[in-house]
Structure formats: structure tokens, C-alpha cells
Amino acid sequence: MASHFRPVALEHASRLLNHGPTVLVTSAHDGRRNVMAAAWSMPVEFTPPRVAVVIDKRTFTRELVMASGAFGLCVPGAALADATYGVGSVSGREGPDKFSRHGLRPQAGPVLGLPVLEDGCCAWVECRLIPERHTEEAYDTCFGEVVAAAADPRVFDGGRWRLHDGNPALHTLHHLGAGAFAVAGKVVQARMLR
């Protein structure tokens, strides 16, 4: 499958997560793979581009991330609301592969080979885990360094989000709770008043 995504410069990677979208965390190790939803992630540094994401220690994803030392974060568009809710509500330890169950067809990321999602998604980043045993244990907070990033140029181009009425399926999802998502499509430009 040809990719319609375009690479995002690493110095712009933080912008993909800057506005707080709910993400899909992808992982793989030793022939097993998984995807879960996470509302709790954020950039922590621009350069080098680093992120933090909360991954509960009881999840299958956490097991794969700790074993592989890597995770992907994919930013789903509004058209993936049902899938995002679905993969966030069932463990990958139970039943069939969650990608297949929700019609998600991952590709292999270019640097770490992680499963990354493009169809229906706005962007993805591949991250190498920065081991931080204390925060992983105490707060389920995992730090990572972004080593590759890409986005759909219809919604993120030239280092900027392009959310508008013409691309509603690619508006980002922001989980309010219980499957209700705020959809970020309207944009306002603030004035600089010092």
C-alpha cells in the first residue's frame, strides 16, 4: 500500500501532539503486536523531541513496550472515533488481534519497525522508550524520544495543522469520557496583546 503520508521534520514533531489529541499507542515485540487508546500523552521537549504517555502497568501494551523499548503514537481522525473507543475499551490479551478486529491496517515504521497507522489517521510518531523506572512504576508515565514522524499533508503540512471545513474526517479526537469525544475542527487565531 502506497503511503499518502509525508515525513514531518523532527523539530516539528511536538506540534502533532501539542493540542492534546487522544492517541492510539502501538507496540510490537517478538511476533505479537497491539494497539490501545490513550488520552493521557503530551510532548515534554522540542529538541530532542520527547514525549510522555501514561500506559497502565496492567495493559498488554505496557508489556510489549517494556519488552521492545519502543512505542508508536498515532493521531486518529474523527472517522476513527468508534475504533478509538473500541481499542481503548478491551485488552489486547483477550480475543483476536485488535488491529484486525477494528479494520486497522498498520504499516511498519521506518526507523523502529513499529506498527503505525495511516488510513483514517492524521499523523504518527515512532518513539524509542527512555527508561525511567521510577516514573513508570509510580505514575505509569513512560517517556520516549521521537525518532520518526509523518503526517497526512491534507491536515498537517509545512509544520502546521490545517484543520478546516474541508477535511472533517481528519479533525482530531479529544476524549471527554465514556466514548464522547470533542472534535477539533474550528480554529481561532488569538491576537497578541502584551
Place this chain on the structure above:
Amino acid sequence: MASHFRPVALEHASRLLNHGPTVLVTSAHDGRRNVMAAAWSMPVEFTPPRVAVVIDKRTFTRELVMASGAFGLCVPGAALADATYGVGSVSGREGPDKFSRHGLRPQAGPVLGLPVLEDGCCAWVECRLIPERHTEEAYDTCFGEVVAAAADPRVFDGGRWRLHDGNPALHTLHHLGAGAFAVAGKVVQARMLR
């Protein structure tokens, strides 16, 4: 000034930040106070309610937070877009008090006495800093425990966000970069497909 906010149960506090709004970080110590914008914050635990927020070590806010061991996070509504951009673009070390400069009139939080914002805001939380020297130094990531929370019942009531066409000034802001904010007002309900 009478408050139109209502207390939020601590077990629901994480929901105030769950969808990734840009927040205003408030702080005070020894007669000095400050407010800055932060796009990078997230809950990290439901109970006890804990959060993480990135506060650059060069900021005046960081100085006050480290000295006082506390910070507030206020969730601005869309009507505060200019003020949010403004307080995020200038240091509180320069010039007059940033609250006054932007017409922000803080009240004293009930538990820690932190300046918290209600007019124009959707919600606030008061947090006690959980000292984590390593992550503060390495990632500017500060952890805190929420000890009080309140929200405007016109937009958050019964533990749930109520974003709709009738309260546009209280739709949350999600910073895309350079003063452009996605405004979260449209809500979709995902279907549970396992």
C-alpha cells in the same frame, strides 16, 4: 465576588484535563504571583487524582512553584484566547503583573490559597507539587496531586463536560501553535464495537 463555580469531586478531577486543553498555570509565593499558559499537561492517575505539567526551568512560574510546592491549573474558555496567548508569550519577570495586564482577576483557592481563575474559565484545580527532582530537571515535568477542583456548571456538571452550541465562550482551547487554537465545541459519541 461571588463564585459561580461548583466544587468537582476529586475522583472526577482528571476529566477536566482528559481531552487535552491548554491550561493556565497559576502560582504564588511570598507575595509574588504569576500566570502562564501551558499546552503540555495531562492527568496521570484517577485516584488519588494526579497530574503532570511541563514547566520550563527558566520560567518565573517554575521558580514560584518550586518555592511554594504548589500550582494551579485553570482551563480557559474560548473567550480567553487572547489572554491565554498573551500570558504564554511574555515572562512574569518582565513588566507588570500578568494577571492585571490581561484583566484576569484570580480568587484564592480553598485548600492551598493559590490564585485560581473563574471568569472566562471552565474549571480549575489546585495541586500540591509531588517533588520529583529527576523528572523536573531532565524533562521539566512536574507532578502534582489535585487537592481541590471546581468548574462552571454551565460547561461541566455531574462529572461530565457539557460542550454545546449554547456555551461557545466556554469551549476549551487547544493550542496548535503561534496563537492558533483549535476550539473544542463539537462532540461526537462513539459506538462501542468490540
